[in-house]
Amino acid sequence: MRKVLITGGAGFLGSHLCDKFIDEGYHVICMDNLITGDQSNIEHLLSHERFQFIYHDVTEFVSIEGDLDYILHFASPASPIDYLKIPIQTLKVGSLGTHNLLGLAKAKNACILIASTSEVYGDPLEHPQSEEYYGNVNVIGPRGVYDEAKRFQESITMAYNRFHGLQTRIVRIFNTYGPRMRLNDGRVIPAFIGQILRGEPLTIFGDGKQTRSFCYIDDQIEGIYRLLFSSYELPVNIGNPKEITIIDLAKEMEKLSSQSIKFNFKDLPKDDPLQRQPDISLAKKLLNWEPAVDRAEGIEKTINYFMNLPKEALYKTEHKRFEKHIKR
Numbered sequence: 001m002r003k004v005l006i007t008g009g010a011g012f013l014g015s016h017l018c019d020k021f022i023d024e025g026y027h028v029i030c031m032d033n034l035i036t037g038d039q040s041n042i043e044h045l046l047s048h049e050r051f052q053f054i055y056h057d058v059t060e061f062v063s064i065e066g067d068l069d070y071i072l073h074f075a076s077p078a079s080p081i082d083y084l085k086i087p088i089q090t091l092k093v094g095s096l097g098t099h100n101l102l103g104l105a106k107a108k109n110a111c112i113l114i115a116s117t118s119e120v121y122g123d124p125l126e127h128p129q130s131e132e133y134y135g136n137v138n139v140i141g142p143r144g145v146y147d148e149a150k151r152f153q154e155s156i157t158m159a160y161n162r163f164h165g166l167q168t169r170i171v172r173i174f175n176t177y178g179p180r181m182r183l184n185d186g187r188v189i190p191a192f193i194g195q196i197l198r199g200e201p202l203t204i205f206g207d208g209k210q211t212r213s214f215c216y217i218d219d220q221i222e223g224i225y226r227l228l229f230s231s232y233e234l235p236v237n238i239g240n241p242k243e244i245t246i247i248d249l250a251k252e253m254e255k256l257s258s259q260s261i262k263f264n265f266k267d268l269p270k271d272d273p274l275q276r277q278p279d280i281s282l283a284k285k286l287l288n289w290e291p292a293v294d295r296a297e298g299i300e301k302t303i304n305y306f307m308n309l310p311k312e313a314l315y316k317t318e319h320k321r322f323e324k325h326i327k328r
Contacts, residue, residue, distance in 0.1 A: 003027045003068050007058050007101065008075035010037030012181050016221050017072055018042055022050060029064065032075065033057040036082050041180050058097035068108040070228065073101050074115045081186035087145035094149025102160045111167035113228045114157045116235060118174040118276060119147045128277035131235050141271040154235060161233055171224050174239025174278045178217030178298065179305035183314060188246060189214060189299065193306055196257050197314050206268035208247030213277045215240035216298035219291040226287040239278035240291040256299060
């Protein structure tokens with residue numbers, strides 16, 4: 001039976017990948033230390049005969065018994081609230097963690113897919129962003145701990161590819177949303193949904209004219225899956241190219257919620273990108289992939305998911321094991 005290791009498997013993207021590979025008939029090993037992941041995301045899989053959960057921090061040595069066909073490295077804080085609170089752990093998981101998993105892939109002769117991010121482009125001077133763009137990143141700014149962790153992650157992955165002949169894939173993930181996100185992790189759509197459900201004003205940073213492009217989780221997972229089984233070893237953008245300003249998104253969600261909502265404007269965070277839109281020409285050509293879920297449909301599905309959660313979930317901010325990692 002084909003076997004896949006998914007790190008960060010109890011997180012938002014990771015848990016959906018676990019579902020995908022279970023559905024495709026794989027034996028799935030989910031590895032997570034639950035700093036930002038949540039075991040409730042994989043609760044439905046724990047009794048499955050082809051699913052195994054391992055509580056482990058990938059910045060420590062990683063060992064898996066038996067054969068291993070694929071590794072998907074998705075362990076990393078991914079929201080500003082998280083990586084600004086645990087900056088050193090964020091850098092360690094992108095460097096030490098990636099090194100450990102590349103070593104494991106080499107030992108097992110496994111293909112490894114690395115989850116990178118659109119943040120490698122920083123506050124881009126090129127628009128939309130193609131894979132050939134090198135980015136505009138402030139390496140010593142507060143966001144640099146995440147941006148540079150991911151840029152290093154790509155560099156060491158390509159070093160293993162070129163020096164050791166390792167089979168590697170790199171996905172540059174653009175803003176993604178859907179069920180299982182944390183409402184209060186600082187990312188735009190879940191933050192807006194949480195505020196709407198709590199009856200609070202929507203927080204808009206700056207004048208709200210900065211742009212983002214939002215991809216629904218089902219589309220993102222399909223793109224990642226197709227990339228893994230391609231033979232392409234350089235980075236590929238996976239995201240939705242339909243760009244929208246934050247203020248227009250807020251108005252769109254106000255309309256979807258069928259209620260009058262106030263806006264609360266705050267100063268724009270340092271180095272917050274003013275534009276974010278993927279050029280997905282390569283993914284279209286290489287993977288025959290492009291998003292299929294309309295934003296309004298995806299947001300409605302996401303709102304319905306959160307409406308069915310217990311009320312206390314609307315106020316949950318951090319996980320039980322989060323605080324002990326802050327000083328590491």
